[in-house]
Amino acid sequence: MASTFDWEELKVPEIIDGMTALFVAPVILTVASAVKQPGVQSAIKGGITLAERCKEALAETTETIENLAAEVNSELIAQKQVQSNSQSYVPSEQFDIGGELMHALSEANLEMRRLTNGLVDWRLIVPLGLGSLAIRQLLIKGLQLDEIPWYTLAWYAFDSFAKLNDSSESSL
Known part of the structure; x- marks a missing residue:
């Protein structure tokens, strides 16, 4: 009702x-x-x-x-x-971001060498870190293709080691 x-x-x-x-x-x-x-x-x-x-x-x-x-x-x-x-306009002050970044990375690399008495530098630490992440992913997840697969991290480790230790290019 x-x-x-x-x-x-x-x-x-x-x-x-x-x-x-x-x-x-x-x-x-x-x-x-x-x-x-x-x-x-x-x-x-x-x-x-x-x-x-x-x-x-x-x-x-x-x-x-x-x-x-x-x-x-x-x-x-x-x-x-x-x-x-005017097509040939050149700013009075140019700021080279890439050069400044390379300078900062070179300073960080030299500081790492100084702290470790020349034993290691960032060109070794970065690939080892990525390689250890690749091994961790492989052990934990196996051969599954998840968010960051192990083989991608392994490739980054190899590629960064090869590029950072190429003697023909300018060193950090």
Whole structure:
């Protein structure tokens, strides 16, 4: 049997509004009587004035930033036009990332040699590490073809050893 109780007939929203007003009324009356005080009124006026000043400052700052962004964009567009017009454009400062990386790796390799008294360097450690991972994968997973198969790690070990110890190329 379905219920035929009608919530709208009870006027539940009006009841809730009345109960809310009953509980909140003392707070509202206290705040309203406090607002009549001259100190509270001046504090409210000061807050409104401060809020308006903040809005003005924010508007000025926004306008300044937008003007600066427009200026930067116009300069970038002008630079791109100059670059497209002159085909042999060479930047005044070139940064060689590859050279810097090779220098850092060479320094790390020399430091490893110094720490081990010339016994090992990174050209030996990297292939041995990859080779040990290949052996671990082979022992744990067998000849299964999982995420990183053993033969891939074995190939990386061999390939990195061959490339890192090639005497015809520049050494690290």
